[in-house]
Amino acid sequence: MRQFERFSSDTTISFSVFQNRASGQGILKNISLSGGFIESRQIPPPNTWVTLKFSHDSIGTIQTAARSLREDKRGFSIHFAWTDRTALSSLRDFLTTLGGTRDPGRKSPEDPTEESSLDQPIDSLIRKTWASFVRNSSGSLLNTMISWCHSAFFYDAEETENPEETFFQGSSPSIADVYRKIRIFAPTSLPVLLMGETGTGKEVFSRTIHHYSAQKEGPFVPVNCGAIPESLAESLLFGHEKGSFTGAIAQQKGYLESAADGTLFLDEIGDLPLPLQVKLLRVLQERVFNRIGSHVQIPLKCRIVTATNKDLKEEVRKGTFRQDLFYRLEGVAISIPPLRERTDDLLPLAQFLVQKISRKMGLIAKALSPEAERLIQSHPWKGNVRELGNALHRAVIVSRHIEILPEDLGIASSSFVKEPSGSLRERRERHEKEILSACLLRHGGNVGKIADELGISRPSVYNMIKKFALDLPNS
Structure with a gap:
């Protein structure tokens, strides 16, 4: 399927x-x-x-x-x-027009009590798509898709407003130091290198730098260097002229030109192929570049911000990253702390993200249940803010209760460490409820699939659902 x-x-x-x-x-x-x-x-x-x-x-x-x-x-x-991100946004807009053709006066058949937000095109698109793959996808594929949607749908025009209103800053000393450096160096022309683990929010901070820079009225062009096919990299970065190579059917601007008078954000700069590192270094030194197939020099008018989750000094020692390019990019180096070093920010950040995601989808923001809060606090969050955002994005969409419950977050119950209590029977029933809740979510309420996975009969599944007062998810 x-x-x-x-x-x-x-x-x-x-x-x-x-x-x-x-x-x-x-x-x-x-x-x-x-x-x-x-x-x-x-x-x-x-x-x-x-x-x-x-x-x-x-x-x-x-x-x-x-x-x-x-x-x-x-x-x-x-x-x-x-x-x-521009291509992702264009796809998002195109799919929205295809997914938002329902009669706006008609209630959603999925939930007749749901408010009219279900008739909004973007929400209709997300829910239609999720109805399909939540039921049929493996856990890893599901999490990958959540990350894809979260990035494509929620980094848009809102992020160009005041970062203090749209981004959660937190109160931990390490984050306060990051924002202090950003406010000092963003107005300058110095290149900035953001360093941090995967998912720490490097693109969010790059947008904040753009907001406080002299180029704030210009475009912000984010590019993931690790996602660029090597055979296309030079054309995508510098652009090309019509007929400059077979398949070049029209003139095409590159990222450097598209970001003129704005900011070009090169994420995962450590993954940039070595041949392209040489050409990027020359552009940074001479402040001009050429489209492929053209001798006309185009002045570099954008500010370049880079980010990496690698130790670039170690990459230089291994010979996979040029030392001269590293020194050129490291005008100002800012380290982004991982989420585990910001424990005081964890719950306020989670509540902020629930509010933001719900607002973007036109839904009423739900509170986190005490059990969900304990789960969030006990989880290691190796994927940092991105993993937290993906889990909450999932929870907002699949939740069918007044509050967001632990099972809505899609986090393995083994990571939820809480003090054992109650008799052996109570503990066993609590464990059975957690397993059944996870199966209901994974199989979208398909009782036959749940019975097959657990090795019990369909009537037994129905009896357990009734015993634990669980709801069958809507298809």
Whole structure:
């Protein structure tokens, strides 16, 4: 069964194969958060990179790269390779138009008591998609998809407002020191290198730097260097002229040019290929660059902020990162503390994120139950703020109770350490309830699948649901 629900599209699309003369047109018959199917007589070879370009009346032109997958007589499947937030936002807007066609005066059949927020296009899109993959996805795939949605849907225009109102700053001394440095160095032209573990919120801090900089009115262009296919990296960073290589069907601006008069944020800079490190260093030294296929020098007008979860000094010693580029980027180095060093901020941050996510989705914010709060405090949060945000994003969507419960967070119960209490029978029943709650969430209330997993009969499952007063999730 397909893990991601697809939406009918029937949109004209053009495509070209990188490093090949082949190009063509077709119809984008359906599209999902991960890919789609193109109906066309021109079919590229499987597992090749293609440039895609299609338009929508209200959104405009969407252009990105994708990898071609299996083919048949009608056309071929594609898997998107979104490498920047602008492309993600364009996809979000396009899918929203496809997912928000319900009659706004009609109540949702999923929950007739739900408020009209379910009829908002973005909420409709998310819920339709989640209804499909929450039931059928494995835990790892589910968490990956949550992270994808969380990044694509919630880093948008709101983040360009006052960071003090849209970002949680906290009260821990380590975070206060980070914000002190940002306010000092953001107004300068010095490059900034943000260092921290995965999920500590480096992009959030880069946006804060942009807000306090002299380029705050310009664009903020975030790029994940680790997600850029190496064969496309130079074209995406510097841009190219029409006809500069086979497959270059039109002139294309690169990230450096798109960020003019603003900020270019290069996340995971430690993953940038060595050949591109040399070219980036030259741009930083000479403050000019060229599109591929052009001799015209374009002045560098953007401020560059970089981030990494690697020890770049160690990468320099290993020869995987250039020492001269490291010194050039390390104008100001700021270390972002992991969440485990901000324990006082944990619950206030969780409550802030619930409020923010609920507001973005047009839902009434629910409180965290005492059990959920204890679970949040006891969890190690190795994925830091990102993991916490993903868990709360999931909880806001799947929660069917007045409060957010521990099982809504999707965190393994083994990480929930609480003092044992009660008789042996009470402890056993409590454990059985936790297992059944997790199964209900994992299988979307499918009693047959729950019975198969637990090795019991369907009537036994129903009896346990009744015994523990649990609700069957809505499909």
